[in-house]
Amino acid sequence: MKDQVSQQYWERISAYLDGQLDTRAAEKLKRDLEVHPELQKAFEDLQHYKAILKQIPMRRARRNFTLKPEMVGIKPMPRLVPVFRLASAVIAAAAVVLFAIDLLPSLTNYSAAVPKAALTSAESAPSSAPEIIYWNGQQNYLSNHVGTATPAPGLGMGEGGGYGGGGSAAPVTVNMAPTPPPVMLPAESVAPSAGQVVAPPPGKAVPPTEPTPAPTPTVNPALSPTEIAMDQAIQSGMNSPILGIAPTDQQGQIIPAPGETLREAITAPQPSRVLTFLGIGLFLLAAAGGIFSWALARKR
């Protein structure tokens, strides 16, 4: 057979059986197979040979050939790596907790303290305002006089918030004793006496429309030095500490009580420096541990 079929034909028959011949070559071989019986015989032999080989079963591997890390030179992860990773995570968590402990209370106290302080000042303001006593129902005199001639410097009393600061010799009598309701006194029944600031009668008051020169403190020689001082304080301005009213530039601010610091007043504790530094240190330690474990894991 080998002698009868050339190597070239044998290759063609082999390729034809595998479907590797192009259409033209396959057609030519088909015609040759019909004409030459030795070629036909070789073709049948090869067909049978392929059928025999298909009968041979595939042998399955007796074991798995999956690779383990050490087989391919992958070093196992050092035991320290997970330890460092865990330690870094714990330290970082501790640092976060520390910061939270350090910062959160001060933030909450501060936010709560500011409205409280504002509320306290707002509540205390009306209570510190003195009572107003009107002379013989002459409310208009006072309000007009003070409101137009010498406006009160923001006493929180509206337009008539002045206290005898305006007008020449404002006929205001301030009763130092706490008397709840306003008292209307008749002009004739009032006589100068100790403990009272005496002012000219209301009939001599300057009309409210006219500008009033700056008041000059008047001293009643019949008064004691203390009374004179009070009188002068009242006449010099409406921000007298005796009346408990804050000066203009201090209004709206939180004024600590004597002997109390501003920090105590607003009760806003600042973060402790020790805790802050400890937290920063822990963060740095956690970062260092994380970087070290990453480098160890990458090195393998």
Add this chain to the structure above:
Amino acid sequence: MDETSWISSSQQGDLDAFNRLVMAYQDLAFNLALRMLNDESSAEDATQTAFISAYRHIKKFRGGSFKAWVLRMVTNSCYDELRRKQRHPSQSLEPTDPDGDQDLESQAWMVDEHTRDPQDSLEQKELEHALVHCLEKLPEDFRAVVVMADLEGLDYKEVSSAARIPLGTIKSRLARARLKLRDCLQGFGELLPEKFRLQSEETV
């Protein structure tokens, strides 16, 4: 995940992904090694070596048939094993006779026992024995081509890629290898079961 994803993950160093590829092709690789080396232990060693080599060089895989690429590794590993055997011939302590003391845990043995008719199993073992004998007589290059094409079912392009041989050379080598195998099997004559005898030998 498909084969392409496994390959790309393996190229990133993912050993688990590569092991999935190993599971998919280990039987094919082992069969090729077994037909090339005709020794199970050597075939296992060659297969394992081939997969290790494949993992180390998988970054060089530029697409195409991964099966052919893996089988090229196996073929190279088998060539190395054959050269090593030629330099240092040794006699295995384990029985080489397939009818002898076969490993009781062998999956092939279990498959034969439970799924095949004993007569068929015996006939196939005779045929396999004859084929192994004939394959051993083939030159290594011819052997690799005929095993890949006729036993493993690879097409010509895959065989060409796996063996790094031009397509035309594959055609001629395969034809000549088949001719030699046919002649060898004819030589077994009546030792082969009747259904496996070639027609020409029956007519002789």
